[in-house]
């Protein structure tokens with residue numbers, strides 16, 4: 351389309367300085383703008399992340415209205431103060447400071463991509479009280495039933511996750527069963543047609559609980575004081 | 577491209593409207609298809625993507641236009657890309673600050689605005705030659721055309737595939753959604769249908785024009 355180079359006499363060569371000047375100027379300007387917008391938005395983004403966690407926490411720990419963050423380092427649980435190095439635990443308390451439950455993050459591969467969710471563990475009934483999906487890319491209309499299907503959500507009203515008497519792992523592993531075949535409190539009634547997504551939820555709850563429930567039960571006193 | 581290659585354009589209504597209709601980046605020029613197909617599974621995603629791309633387009637092209645006498649030809653692509661990437665990063669942070677939910681829904685496609693050829697194409701074909709005013713007006717027009725096209729897809733796909741519009745339920749519980757419409761194949765179906773419609777409208781208009789102009793010769 352542009353035929354000027356063919357018809358006109360060649361332009362004088364561009365001095366190297368001009369090229370360096372332009373690129374240098376643009377790169378500097380770019381750096382300033384990017385850092386500035388990062389600095390300006392950082393507190394807002396942090397607040398959004400905190401709000402998202404809080405919203406999910408109050409859903410999976412029924413009755414909670416306040417929270418305190420803990421971190422599990424190997425077998426110990428400590429109050430979170432600086433940079434987290436272990437597993438994060440969000441403890442939820444009611445108005446009077448009574449511990450209502452502990453929320454944990456977990457993840458496993460679903461049908462499309464990793465499903466990440468927050469679940470609430472009630473140490474007094476030793477059961478799971480709710481799940482809240484934080485991130486997933488499951489197929490709309492199929493895999494997203496793990497959020498939308500009310501019957502599936504009923505699994506998590508009191509899903510048993512009892513510590514084994516030996517203090518290692520769970521007494522009964524959390525397992526999925528085919529839709530309509532749930533008979534035991536530790537079974538998850540899967541969604542027919544979304545078996546892969548349902549199994550992923552069961553698998554991640556089982557894996558994380560096998561590891562974390564004994565640690566929570568052994569360190570309960572630390573989390574009970576608000 | 578029809579827009580005057582080397583002379584300064586005087587701003588008219590057409591400077592804006594061209595991007596919306598005759599030079600619509602999606603329905604006429606078929607540019608930026610990646611976000612068009614990928615993030616139009618709901619109206620709100622389509623709108624957010626359209627607005628984000630418009631901001632990047634107008635901001636980056638304004639800067640290119642302002643600097644047009646200082647950008648040597650040899651380094652122009654590198655310069656444009658740095659400018660575009662800067663504004664994309666700013667939009668990326670801004671969307672995270674506005675809503676994490678929206679940010680998660682749009683996924684990697686915000687960052688991918690960097691390589692949207694609609695924006696680089698405008699910088700190369702228009703902003704590098706035109707004054708700031710015309711560049712802003714033209715960019716707003718192209719951005720509006722892009723947003724309009726994304727909304728055309730997003731609205732249809734959300735209504736058919738989820739039975740809702742901007743998240744509001746339209747049909748109640750009885751509606752059995754046509755799920756394929758919000759899955760990737762639905763993007764191709766709906767884009768194809770819109771292209772068919774717009775091309776049919778255009779050929780019809782051109783045929784009419786020919787009829788009135790060409791009548792004496794045909795007689």
Ligand SMILES: Cc1cc2nc3c(=O)[nH]c(=O)nc-3n(C[C@H](O)[C@H](O)[C@H](O)COP(=O)(O)O)c2cc1C
Nearest residue numbers: 461488489492493494541542543544545546547548
């Ligand atoms: C396009 C497409 C998307 C699918 N998405 C999911 C999904 O997100 N989650 C899921 O569990 N199964 C999904 N499936 C279905 C699985 O492939 C599999 O058929 C199903 O989980 C088996 O369930 P059933 O044993 O209860 O019949 C999808 C299938 C297709 C063809």
